[in-house]
Amino acid sequence: MANIVETTDLTPRRRGLSRRLSTKGPTNIVLGIIGIVWLVPTVSLLIISLRPEADFGVSGWWKALLDPSSLTFSNYRVLFDQGFAAGGLLDSLMTSIEITVPATLLVTFLACFAGHSLVFGRWRGRDVVFLVVVGLMVVPVQVALIPVVQFYHELGDLFGLNPYGTIPGVVIFHVAFGLPFGIFLMRNFMSGIPKDLLEAARMEGAGEWKVFYRIVLPLALPALASLAIFQFIWVWNDLLVALVFLGGNAHTPLTVFLYDQNHELQANYWIISTGAIVSVIVPLIVFFSFQRYFVRGVLAGAVK
Amino acid sequence: MASVVLRNLTKQYPGNNAPSLEALNLEIDDGEFVCLVGPSGCGKTTALRMIAGLEDVTSGDIEIGGRVVNDLPSRDRDIALVFQSYALYPHLTVADNMSFGLKLRKVPKAEIEEAVQSAAKILDLVDLLNRKPAQLSGGQRQRVALGRALVRDPAVFLMDEPLSNLDAKLRVQTRAEIAQLHHRLQATMLYVTHDQVEAMTMADRIAVMNLGVLEQYGTPRELYNLPKNKFVAGFIGSPSMNFVSMRINRDAERVHLTGIGADSSIKVTLTDEQSDILRKSDGDDIVVGVRPEHLIEGSIDHAGFSAVATVEVIEFLGNDEHIHALSGDTDLVAILNAHSGVARGDSITLSAPLDTVHIFDPTSGLRLN
Numbered sequence: 001m002a003n004i005v006e007t008t009d010l011t012p013r014r015r016g017l018s019r020r021l022s023t024k025g026p027t028n029i030v031l032g033i034i035g036i037v038w039l040v041p042t043v044s045l046l047i048i049s050l051r052p053e054a055d056f057g058v059s060g061w062w063k064a065l066l067d068p069s070s071l072t073f074s075n076y077r078v079l080f081d082q083g084f085a086a087g088g089l090l091d092s093l094m095t096s097i098e099i100t101v102p103a104t105l106l107v108t109f110l111a112c113f114a115g116h117s118l119v120f121g122r123w124r125g126r127d128v129v130f131l132v133v134v135g136l137m138v139v140p141v142q143v144a145l146i147p148v149v150q151f152y153h154e155l156g157d158l159f160g161l162n163p164y165g166t167i168p169g170v171v172i173f174h175v176a177f178g179l180p181f182g183i184f185l186m187r188n189f190m191s192g193i194p195k196d197l198l199e200a201a202r203m204e205g206a207g208e209w210k211v212f213y214r215i216v217l218p219l220a221l222p223a224l225a226s227l228a229i230f231q232f233i234w235v236w237n238d239l240l241v242a243l244v245f246l247g248g249n250a251h252t253p254l255t256v257f258l259y260d261q262n263h264e265l266q267a268n269y270w271i272i273s274t275g276a277i278v279s280v281i282v283p284l285i286v287f288f289s290f291q292r293y294f295v296r297g298v299l300a301g302a303v304k
Numbered sequence: 305m306a307s308v309v310l311r312n313l314t315k316q317y318p319g320n321n322a323p324s325l326e327a328l329n330l331e332i333d334d335g336e337f338v339c340l341v342g343p344s345g346c347g348k349t350t351a352l353r354m355i356a357g358l359e360d361v362t363s364g365d366i367e368i369g370g371r372v373v374n375d376l377p378s379r380d381r382d383i384a385l386v387f388q389s390y391a392l393y394p395h396l397t398v399a400d401n402m403s404f405g406l407k408l409r410k411v412p413k414a415e416i417e418e419a420v421q422s423a424a425k426i427l428d429l430v431d432l433l434n435r436k437p438a439q440l441s442g443g444q445r446q447r448v449a450l451g452r453a454l455v456r457d458p459a460v461f462l463m464d465e466p467l468s469n470l471d472a473k474l475r476v477q478t479r480a481e482i483a484q485l486h487h488r489l490q491a492t493m494l495y496v497t498h499d500q501v502e503a504m505t506m507a508d509r510i511a512v513m514n515l516g517v518l519e520q521y522g523t524p525r526e527l528y529n530l531p532k533n534k535f536v537a538g539f540i541g542s543p544s545m546n547f548v549s550m551r552i553n554r555d556a557e558r559v560h561l562t563g564i565g566a567d568s569s570i571k572v573t574l575t576d577e578q579s580d581i582l583r584k585s586d587g588d589d590i591v592v593g594v595r596p597e598h599l600i601e602g603s604i605d606h607a608g609f610s611a612v613a614t615v616e617v618i619e620f621l622g623n624d625e626h627i628h629a630l631s632g633d634t635d636l637v638a639i640l641n642a643h644s645g646v647a648r649g650d651s652i653t654l655s656a657p658l659d660t661v662h663i664f665d666p667t668s669g670l671r672l673n
Binding site: 202206299 | 439
């Protein structure tokens with residue numbers, strides 16, 4: 001009876017909706033399943049972090065779904081109560097931020113300048129430099145670890161400034177390895193900006209710097225936002241570089257902190273799960289705050 | 305306002321054999337509207353970009369308002385360029401697009417506001433000032449591009465095919481608007497186009513260019529009535545002038561010309577002046593030009609040009625029609641009244657009055673007389 005009323009009462013809009021659901025239905029179902037499968041590890045991690053430590057070895061995390069009242073923030077409380085003591089979760093969080101923020105800002109800024117110069121500059125050999133940059137993209141990090149450590153020590157011997165074991169040392173390495181891709185991305189995006197726009201701005205009295213930040217930079221924002229997100233997540237998730245270059249430093253980023261909880265005979269799963277959730281939150285904030293810059297068609301209306 | 309003088313202006317791109325622009329001499333008077341017209345690759349845009357300061361000068365001088373500006377950056381030349389692509393800043397509103405240059409020059413806010421408002425009024429953009437370029441139609445974008453030049457009140461306006469991206473109807477309308485704008489501002493304008501109709505309708509004087517060389521510089525009437533050479537004759541006027549290669553017959557009392565081979569039905573009688581020129585010259589061949597609008601169907605007294613031709617194609621245009629007719633091996637185009645009753649396949653006589661026939665040297669292409 002209710003069904004009959006439903007079908008006879010369909011307004012045009014509802015009919016459109018039902019048709020859309022019927023044609024897109026299978027797609028939506030498949031996508032929904034994929035989405036759920038992808039979310040399972042993260043959700044399970046969240047639940048593990050919310051379960052009392054004692055429950056961990058006793059039952060699987062999904063048991064908590066039957067008894068949500070057993071969930072507690074006690075793990076978080078214990079870790080946060082340690083405050084910013086070296087080696088603690090919050091100290092690691094700060095260290096991660098101290099490494100990632102400068103490494104991201106430097107790469108995005110330098111890549112923007114380089115992109116502008118490679119596309120709109122008037123110097124010879126721009127293409128060769130760009131090719132070299134593209135070539136550098138294929139150099140694996142592992143190849144450079146030992147030579148750069150030696151180079152850092154050499155700097156220490158020569159100038160008394162050894163970046164090894166310091167946060168700036170890690171940042172410099174990340175910037176150096178983030179730049180080739182950054183330059184590649186910015187250069188390719190900027191080459192889509194019509195040259196007429198720059199010529200128009202120059203004719204109206206803009207110098208190169210004004211052309212850059214009044215015209216090129218606003219138009220390159222979508223690329224800039226994606227580069228910032230990529231770079232942030234790479235550096236944030238890096239374990240190898242931090243392990244190699246922070247040897248002996250009491251402050252370690254979150255990745256190293258989590259790694260240290262993995263002992264040979266027994267792992268502190270309650271700390272790992274809680275720390276992992278904390279380490280996921282920051283990239284999520286970055287992603288969602290930069291997301292609004294992903295606008296399609298920023299160049300629409302410029303020419304023709 | 306200022307005059308513009310080009311002296312032997314030459315542009316040679318590295319790696320090219322021939323210069324893109326060869327020793328261009330041009331004087332544009334204060335307040336004059338000059339069109340640079342020619343087929344693509346003729347160097348007209350290169351010349352414009354050199355005046356704008358977007359291309360380096362290989363040799364020669366550019367003078368704006370009595371001052372040589374060769375080595376002056378664009379922004380110090382007091383010029384505004386309307387780009388073919390409009391080149392609007394897509395991230396700025398119409399108002400910001402128009403005030404961009406004034407803001408860079410640190411013009412007081414109130415003055416900027418006033419300039420933008422008055423330009424917007426002239427160009428009918430008042431309601432669009434807060435829109436972004438993406439939300440505008442082609443014609444509106446074009447007007448914003450004009451407005452951006454207008455607010456700066458430059459000494460010289462440069463325009464690079466500003467109408468080529470508009471549809472035919474809008475082009476005619478905007479053409480009139482630009483001409484009106486010129487009358488209103490009395491500004492010096494240099495306008496580049498490949499469309500001779502635009503040049504003819506708007507310009508005070510037209511510079512016809514071809515392959516980097518200036519072919520002729522004069523008023524639209526001069527160019528139409530007395531083209532200096534075959535190129536200008538063929539370029540100005542639509543449809544193009546008909547050209548026929550003919551043989552000179554000096555035996556008779558009056559010099560007359562006959563078509564060669566299959567074209568023998570084409571006959572040309574010359575004016576006294578033209579006869580005198582040909583009597584003094586040698587060489588047996590000559591090129592004759594006659595405009596489609598001067599051809600009439602049927603025989604006339606004192607005909608300069610006459611040909612018997614078979615109608616191949618008729619293009620009906622309403623008031624008149626374009627007739628493509630074959631006489632021997634020569635395709636002749638004539639504009640006839642739509643009521644002429646000519647049908648496809650008809651054999652007709654096409655005639656033109658004595659004083660409408662142009663003659664050109666077959667090798668140099670230069671006009672004879």
